[in-house]
Amino acid sequence: MSDRLKLGIVGINWRGSDIKPAIDATGLIDVTAICATRPDRLAEAAKTLGVEATYTDYDRFLDEADVDAVFLATPMELHVAQSVAAMERGIHVLCEVPAATDVEECRVLVDACQRSDAVFMIAEQYNYRREPAAIAAMAERGAFGDMYYAEGEFNQNIQSILDKTPWRRRWQVGVNGITYGPHSLGPVLMWMAGDRVTSVCCAGAGRRYRDGRGELLELEPAATMLCRTARGALVRVRCDLLSERPMGVHYQLQGTDGFYDRGDLWLRSRSADSEQSESLDAVAESFLPGEYLEAEAKCRTSGCACDDYLMLHDFVESVRRGEAVTLDIHQAMDMTLPGLVSQQSIAQHSAWVNVPDSREF
Structure with missing residues (x-):
């Protein structure tokens, strides 16, 4: 992986686009593709996020898009299936909460994480x-x-x-x-x-x-x-x-x-x-x-949410260094x-x- 993480955003609701200022503030991420089920909103989202590659089919997105990782800002019932599909392809996952909608799904997700070398992190910005x-x-x-x-x-x-x-x-x-x-x-x-x-x-x-x-x-x-x-x-x-x-x-x-x-x-x-x-x-x-206070100062200057910035920064650094993420599958x-x-x-x-x-x- 290069010094910058190539990120695909899945879901273009308010959360999928709201996080863009924090993405930019890290200086470590390029949004290279987006995926959503509503074609009528993809063009607007692509313009907002500065992305050319857009998809409405998730499997095609995973197979064709130039991404190292995905940010899943999708409805909660999709989190497990989408996380598993990405990790099976060696694509890292930052997933919105909650991680699953029933206990059996939790077992499936844990098993997928254990079988994959890809990173899974839960996006609990609070x-x-x-x-x-x-x-x-x-x-x-x-x-x-x-x-x-x-x-x-x-x-x-x-x-x-x-x-x-x-x-x-x-x-x-x-x-x-x-x-x-x-x-x-x-x-x-x-x-x-x-x-x-x-x-x-x-x-x-x-x-x-x-x-x-x-x-x-x-x-x-x-x-x-x-x-x-x-x-x-x-x-x-x-x-x-x-x-x-x-x-x-x-x-x-x-x-x-x-x-x-x-x-x-x-x-x-x-x-x-x-x-x-x-x-x-x-x-x-x-x-x-001190690192937190420095991040706050940076976020005040860039106009982004500090919690989103720190969460993204932790995720990217874990992927780049091959280290355990702050909020891993068991957390x-x-x-x-x-x-x-x-x-x-x-x-x-x-x-x-x-x-x-x-x-x-």
Whole structure:
């Protein structure tokens, strides 16, 4: 591979094109081809992305396009089949979340990764945001002590786009439980490095909303999952895609020597009084690595999202150097499998259900 990664983008929705400024900012990527099922939008996308090679057939795209890697910004039910097809051809994969839509798909994807020399990375950009990154830096230094409780919430009302995106109607609100959990769980698992969810129970607030045809949606609002981890911690995950409210993403972390809650921070190493918290914003720069601060400055200048930039940079550098990616297949499974198993739990009246470990597939 040359110094620059030749990237093909699959899916030209807002995510497929929104990431272009971050791609340019890395200085390491050339977008050489795009693939989408709607020919009427390909020309516009090609112009936006500065690409000449366009495809509507994914297999043809993989066989003919000059690409080292693909970025899959496609509906979630396509992620496994498209990832497997790429890796079978030795093409690296950066895949949007979640990684799969059922447990059997997870087994198929893990098997494909084990058989291929190609890199697979899950595109969980929330792990690269300033708030989670700062807390991760503190946790790595042991600032929170023994971390035994955490929360992650992702709340976004998507009712207005269900008719335009049938896949969301089917897979995000047509299934009950946690259907879009990685944004909530990914940062928490990053803080609790080396831990994983071993069992879950899930409940919701009852079926209350209908789609544009008047059909009752399967997903219950305020879907909430409790997770037990291998190290004995408790994690609460909420993913609410229906409640009528502003979008909100919130995190909390509790340890024996500190806590974090929606911007408020207390660390024993900084204050003996746990009643006196301070703002994360006031201290984040003293914990964030220099590389992160440099990336922030670069992204401010280039006008791109820093989380996207850092995620892409990690992916490209791993491919170029032949090193393990930051968010590999097993971390992808650790973010994905609990939500899939929660769907079994909520169907069984919130019973606790064990979560398989992809390392043992």
